[in-house]
Amino acid sequence: MGRYFAIRIGRAALTIVLVVTFAFVVLRLSGDPALMILGPEAPPEVLAAFRKAWGLDDPIWFQYLDYFGAIAKGELGRSMRDGRPAIELVLERIPATLALTLPAFAFKVALGIPAGIYAALHRGSGIDRAVMTTAVAGFTVPSFVLALVLVLVFAVQLGWLPSGGQDSWRHAILPIATLSLGGAAVLARFTRSAMLEVLGQPYIRTASAKGVPWRKVVTSHALPNAAIPTITILGFMVGTLIAGAVVVESVFAWPGVGRLLVVAVANRDLAVVQCILLLVAMTMVTSNLIVDFLYGFLDPRLRTKGAHA
Amino acid sequence: MAPLVSIAGLSVAFSGVPVLRGVDLALGKGEAVGLVGESGSGKSVTWLAALGLLPRHAQVTGSVRLDGRELLGAPAGELDRVRGGRIAMIFQDPASALNPVLTIRKQLCEALALHRDLSGNAVKAEARRLLDLVGIPDAARRLEAYPHEFSGGQIQRIMIAMALAGNPDLLIADEPTTALDATIQAQILELLSTVRRELGMAMVLISHDLGVVAENCDRVAVMYAGRIVEEAPSNQLFADPVHPYAQGLIGALPPLDGPRRRLTAIPGTVPDPAHMPDGCAFAPRCALAAEPCGLAVPSLAPIANDRTVACIRAEASRRALLGIAAE
Numbered sequence A: 001m002g003r004y005f006a007i008r009i010g011r012a013a014l015t016i017v018l019v020v021t022f023a024f025v026v027l028r029l030s031g032d033p034a035l036m037i038l039g040p041e042a043p044p045e046v047l048a049a050f051r052k053a054w055g056l057d058d059p060i061w062f063q064y065l066d067y068f069g070a071i072a073k074g075e076l077g078r079s080m081r082d083g084r085p086a087i088e089l090v091l092e093r094i095p096a097t098l099a100l101t102l103p104a105f106a107f108k109v110a111l112g113i114p115a116g117i118y119a120a121l122h123r124g125s126g127i128d129r130a131v132m133t134t135a136v137a138g139f140t141v142p143s144f145v146l147a148l149v150l151v152l153v154f155a156v157q158l159g160w161l162p163s164g165g166q167d168s169w170r171h172a173i174l175p176i177a178t179l180s181l182g183g184a185a186v187l188a189r190f191t192r193s194a195m196l197e198v199l200g201q202p203y204i205r206t207a208s209a210k211g212v213p214w215r216k217v218v219t220s221h222a223l224p225n226a227a228i229p230t231i232t233i234l235g236f237m238v239g240t241l242i243a244g245a246v247v248v249e250s251v252f253a254w255p256g257v258g259r260l261l262v263v264a265v266a267n268r269d270l271a272v273v274q275c276i277l278l279l280v281a282m283t284m285v286t287s288n289l290i291v292d293f294l295y296g297f298l299d300p301r302l303r304t305k306g307a308h309a
Numbered sequence B: 001m002a003p004l005v006s007i008a009g010l011s012v013a014f015s016g017v018p019v020l021r022g023v024d025l026a027l028g029k030g031e032a033v034g035l036v037g038e039s040g041s042g043k044s045v046t047w048l049a050a051l052g053l054l055p056r057h058a059q060v061t062g063s064v065r066l067d068g069r070e071l072l073g074a075p076a077g078e079l080d081r082v083r084g085g086r087i088a089m090i091f092q093d094p095a096s097a098l099n100p101v102l103t104i105r106k107q108l109c110e111a112l113a114l115h116r117d118l119s120g121n122a123v124k125a126e127a128r129r130l131l132d133l134v135g136i137p138d139a140a141r142r143l144e145a146y147p148h149e150f151s152g153g154q155i156q157r158i159m160i161a162m163a164l165a166g167n168p169d170l171l172i173a174d175e176p177t178t179a180l181d182a183t184i185q186a187q188i189l190e191l192l193s194t195v196r197r198e199l200g201m202a203m204v205l206i207s208h209d210l211g212v213v214a215e216n217c218d219r220v221a222v223m224y225a226g227r228i229v230e231e232a233p234s235n236q237l238f239a240d241p242v243h244p245y246a247q248g249l250i251g252a253l254p255p256l257d258g259p260r261r262r263l264t265a266i267p268g269t270v271p272d273p274a275h276m277p278d279g280c281a282f283a284p285r286c287a288l289a290a291e292p293c294g295l296a297v298p299s300l301a302p303i304a305n306d307r308t309v310a311c312i313r314a315e316a317s318r319r320a321l322l323g324i325a326a327e
Helices: A002-029 A033-038 A044-053 A060-072 A086-121 A126-140 A143-157 A169-199 A202-209 A214-239 A246-251 A257-267 A270-298 A300-308 B043-050 B076-082 B104-115 B121-133 B152-164 B182-199 B210-216 B234-239 B244-251 B312-322
Strands: B005-014 B017-027 B032-036 B058-066 B087-090 B170-174 B202-207 B219-224 B227-233 B301-304 B307-309
Touching: A002 A060, A002 A270, A033 A044, A033 A257, A086 A126, A086 A169, A086 A214, A086 A246, A086 A257, A086 A270, A126 A169, A143 A169, A143 A246, A169 A214, A169 A246, A202 A214, A214 A270, A246 A257, A257 A270, A270 A300, B005 B043, B017 B043, B017 B227, B032 B043, B032 B210, B043 B058, B043 B170, B043 B202, B087 B152, B104 B121, B104 B152, B121 B152, B152 B182, B170 B182, B182 B202, B182 B210, B202 B210, B210 B234, B219 B234, B219 B244, B227 B234, B227 B244, B234 B244
Parallel strands: B032 B202, B032 B219, B087 B170, B170 B202
Antiparallel strands: B005 B017, B005 B058, B219 B227, B227 B307, B301 B307
């Protein structure tokens, strides 16, 4: 068990280093921050001074080591636009993003899992087909299309809800709906196929054959087994809580981390982008670790395998 | 004596394709009956249908009575009391027959709680006793283990313990030893016949292994393409099979004593359930087949005491042989 987790924690750390390195390289290869921030009209000596001030004229390997050294000391750099610490800029946007992603996560779970279970238990019925058609539509339609359709219907045509901004709770309804529908669709499909897989297993028939009422066969024999694959997708969703709303925040002009990321990438505001990516990598990796831990908790076969490994 | 279970005209179809085509079988208290036939002949389906364990889309017709009470279409609550409580069933594949995320104790005690008036420590004591009974050593500790910590043979023992938990009158053993090593097979069959003797329980042994059935059953029913084609006391069936299919099955077995002879194989293959031949389903493979065989499905008719066969040709030859006037 201990080794099972030691290996996973080591892998998690490696993942973070790789993500940060990748972001570092790509950002530096894809454009000159000095030009982006000061504009093409800026005089060469101003550009040179800017590059010098931010260490952009150092060799790239030096910048890289410098960057990692700073991270090790807990310094994530400053925004090139207003000189504030990047971490501060990012942290102050997190509550706005969570105000969308947390309720959306709750709706995804509350809608998607029961719909998937119901569809599996009534396989082939009209309701199953309806759930699956909705689910396919829900995750094939990209979120920006869904967002625009919702805006068109509820903001433009019906005039019930605002189309963007963050002034009241009513402004959050359409972004949350956009996020929830797509996620619920994915979850419903996953849950349904996980349930169908489990319901076809011989041990379900064994439980019925010993006289366990069907409702209890479902709750105490099928669900705990179907939970194992479903947890994977849930973990992935938890991993996207911080930066999973980039598109939706952009469409609805919601001032969260996602929009900060879009603006920072456009400006090559290196420290801010790197800070967000580091945060995203860390939430993703943490939620994956939690999933691995839950696997061990839910599936006794992994538990003993881990102990012997 | 009234039969414990009587099955009449039991038919099953999956989306219009018949897989069971009118099975009649009766079973007395404490009796051991073997059900033999190739895969797909309907041996397992017969009992899954009787217990309402087939998927919802299976169309089941006919009648299955337990002590005179109809089981087909019985309310769910009544079926739940019958399953495990009156008729228990164990299955072929021990690796997946138990729920992998629940301990043996949970799965065994669940059956005890459902069918026996036991509570608290009495349940656990009974679970230990059952594991002892089926020969799982160190029962108290092993109760807390998960299925993957046992071997296939041990799982099958645990399945038997679980089946015994409800004190059933009938145990359906569906190919209980097919997935096990030969040495373990013998142990499991030994265990089954011991518990059956001790508890006076009836048993249906579903198998494609004629030897297993011959040794463990009083009576044998041979199934072919969704019907019973011959039924007889074990010793008589093996000594003197009447239906050409039963003759074929037994001819394919190597004799234990006597001179070595070439083993015979039954030519052809089992017909596709979606395209059954008219009349006798075995006729296309049968050496004795004649024109009338293709006209009507032969019904199971008595040819001697305790013996029935569904074959117009064998019946005629048998009647002539026994000197019974054709009626």
